[in-house]
Amino acid sequence: MFKVLVSDPISDLGIQKLVDADDVVVEKKIGLSEEELIQIIPEYDGLLVRSQTTVTDKILAAGERLKVVGRAGVGVDNINLEAATQRGIIVINAPDGNTITTCEHAFAMMMALARHIPQAYAKTVSGVWDRKSFLGVELHHKTLGVLGMGRIGSEVAKRAKAFGMEVLGFDPFLTEERAEKMGITLASVDDIVRNADFITVHTPLTPETRGIISTDQFAVMKKGMRIINCARGGVIDENALVEAVNQGIVAGAAFDVFEHEPPQPDHPFLNNPKIIVTPHLGASTVEAQENVAIDVSEQVLHILRDEPFKNAVNIPPVAPSVMSKLQPYFVLGEKLGTVAAQITNAAIQEIVVNYAGDLSEVDTQPLTRHILKGVLSRHFGSDVNIVNSMHLAKARQVNIVVSKSATTKGFTNLISVALKLENGEESIVGGTLLAGYGERIVQINKFTVDLEPTGHLIYISHHDKPGIIGKVGTLLGNNDVNIAAMQVGRKTVGGEAIMVLSVDKEVPKKVLEELVQLPEVNTAQEIALLSK
Numbered sequence: 173m174f175k176v177l178v179s180d181p182i183s184d185l186g187i188q189k190l191v192d193a194d195d196v197v198v199e200k201k202i203g204l205s206e207e208e209l210i211q212i213i214p215e216y217d218g219l220l221v222r223s224q225t226t227v228t229d230k231i232l233a234a235g236e237r238l239k240v241v242g243r244a245g246v247g248v249d250n251i252n253l254e255a256a257t258q259r260g261i262i263v264i265n266a267p268d269g270n271t272i273t274t275c276e277h278a279f280a281m282m283m284a285l286a287r288h289i290p291q292a293y294a295k296t297v298s299g300v301w302d303r304k305s306f307l308g309v310e311l312h313h314k315t316l317g318v319l320g321m322g323r324i325g326s327e328v329a330k331r332a333k334a335f336g337m338e339v340l341g342f343d344p345f346l347t348e349e350r351a352e353k354m355g356i357t358l359a360s361v362d363d364i365v366r367n368a369d370f371i372t373v374h375t376p377l378t379p380e381t382r383g384i385i386s387t388d389q390f391a392v393m394k395k396g397m398r399i400i401n402c403a404r405g406g407v408i409d410e411n412a413l414v415e416a417v418n419q420g421i422v423a424g425a426a427f428d429v430f431e432h433e434p435p436q437p438d439h440p441f442l443n444n445p446k447i448i449v450t451p452h453l454g455a456s457t458v459e460a461q462e463n464v465a466i467d468v469s470e471q472v473l474h475i476l477r478d479e480p481f482k483n484a485v486n487i488p489p490v491a492p493s494v495m496s497k498l499q500p501y502f503v504l505g506e507k508l509g510t511v512a513a514q515i516t517n518a519a520i521q522e523i524v525v526n527y528a529g530d531l532s533e534v535d536t537q538p539l540t541r542h543i544l545k546g547v548l549s550r551h552f553g554s555d556v557n558i559v560n561s562m563h564l565a566k567a568r569q570v571n572i573v574v575s576k577s578a579t580t581k582g583f584t585n586l587i588s589v590a591l592k593l594e595n596g597e598e599s600i601v602g603g604t605l606l607a608g609y610g611e612r613i614v615q616i617n618k619f620t621v622d623l624e625p626t627g628h629l630i631y632i633s634h635h636d637k638p639g640i641i642g643k644v645g646t647l648l649g650n651n652d653v654n655i656a657a658m659q660v661g662r663k664t665v666g667g668e669a670i671m672v673l674s675v676d677k678e679v680p681k682k683v684l685e686e687l688v689q690l691p692e693v694n695t696a697q698e699i700a701l702l703s704k
């Protein structure tokens with residue numbers, strides 16, 4: 173049974189699927205401190221948050237069973253991603269569910285700014301009928317600059333067009349062609365700050381976007397412009413904005429987000445009549461909260477059940493078409509990695525993976541993560557997974573080289589995993605998926621084999637001498653170990669050789685020790701394959 177903790181207010185309707193699942197227990201505990209979370213997190217397999225819970229390294233470290241942190245929303249800046257990746261915890265978000273809602277909030281803020289709605293409301297309900305102080309401006313024929321033309325920025329631009337605005341857009345991924353299709357103008361940040369009557373920002377907060385609008389930008393803006401931030405506090409520098417408002421450069425600003433949330437009561441935005449604010453309400457609609465909770469719950473369920481999932485923010489995304497091609501190789505890849513790691517005891521310096529045939533044409537990164545997981549599982553056990561396998565390898569200065577080639581030695585697909593070892597040797601395992609027959613290991617070091625990687629394997633290196641196969645068989649038989657299949661590989665008659673035996677049960681250590689006592693045998697070891 174999996175246990176999932178919901179630590180922020182998340183739509184009940186949205187998490188219903190998780191609540192209804194027979195194999196999941198969902199517990200809601202809202203408003204816990206970091207200390208309290210550290211105390212209880214060891215019981216849980218999944219954690220669902222919105223933006224109130226700060227998921228720190230200490231919480232993640234205490235989460236011994238934690239497989240996934242789900243963010244019901246877009247921004248994951250309240251989650252320590254680096255720590256989650258190191259610990260192999262998948263972080264997912266719900267990127268699409270609140271796009272329209274947040275766009276509508278930004279638009280509402282822009283209209284409220286243009287017509288002084290919050291200020292006029294406050295005065296009217298206080299009993300003052302003041303029609304002179306609130307002369308507004310139209311949006312029609314004004315220029316809107318949009319910084320960040322992703323999901324939300326693009327929706328804002330679309331609505332602005334419908335209001336008769338001219339839209340200038342900037343985003344590192346916005347092409348001339350896409351801008352043209354949307355009926356907007358691709359512009360630079362400088363074009364936007366110099367020419368816009370309204371500016372709205374829709375980027376994440378990154379080192380690059382922090383303060384993207386600051387003193388220098390305000391200095392060249394049109395006098396009387398208006399500015400909106402419904403993205404993240406810090407994208408527009410707060411102090412520079414207050415200064416620009418006081419200098420009359422900015423006629424009005426609307427902020428849904430703050431550098432520190434909630435802001436202190438003496439925050440300069442809170443007593444400035446030209447700055448209107450909301451308490452991070454961008455995503456707060458019934459629809460958005462339901463959407464994001466549904467999305468994130470579904471993915472958490474997939475992750476807990478070891479099923480394919482999407483929207484992971486600490487694993488690179490893969491197109492579904494690529495994923496469906498790679499999926500059948502995941503288990504084989506892990507097995508090749510684990511076998512390669514177990515047939516040597518020397519330290520690994522480099523992992524070289526070669527994909528040939530069908531696999532040479534696709535982005536194989538997800539498969540490489542599985543192979544690395546297999547290699548590292550010998551030493552990291554269940555602490556390694558596809559989220560942290562690459563990170564763990566690199567952190568230990570293990571070089572990872574991936575190559576692709578057309579030559580397949582007659583197979584339609586071939587994966588070769590070569591571990592370059594500290595002692596100058598290599599540990600190589602090659603495998604393929606045979607249509608209709610399944611997984612096969614076809615190479616171990618310099619030997620060609622044909623081995624189905626299932627059950628328990630014994631790997632023996634020996635000298636090719638008449639009678640050795642019989643001796644090994646007899647020894648195993650005497651110890652009640654039944655041989656299901658056997659493969660022998662040698663390069664020259666009477667030279668170095670290997671034997672790989674598939675046996676029906678785990679081999680006692682003492683039997684392996686007896687095998688090594690045979691004069692022809694150099695090494696004998698059991699190879700643990702994966703359970704699936």
Ligand SMILES: NC(=O)C1=CN([C@@H]2O[C@H](COP(=O)(O)OP(=O)(O)OC[C@H]3O[C@@H](n4cnc5c(N)ncnc54)[C@H](O)[C@@H]3O)[C@@H](O)[C@H]2O)C=CC1
Nearest residue numbers: 246247274320321322323324343374375376402403454455
């Ligand atoms: N106020 C609220 O409640 C909400 C706030 N947000 C915030 O809105 C932001 C945008 O959300 P989405 O549109 O869904 O994300 P998105 O990922 O679809 O779009 C973000 C865009 O910003 C662009 N970008 C990155 N660096 C940039 C730079 N230096 N200059 C210009 N553009 C840059 C990216 O290329 C991307 O296209 C999120 O990062 C989140 O922080 C999102 C939802 C609700």
Ligand SMILES: O=C(O)CCC(=O)C(=O)O
Nearest residue numbers: 222223245246247455456
């Ligand atoms: O209301 C929330 O959960 C915050 C939404 C948000 O900022 C986001 O999704 O990035």
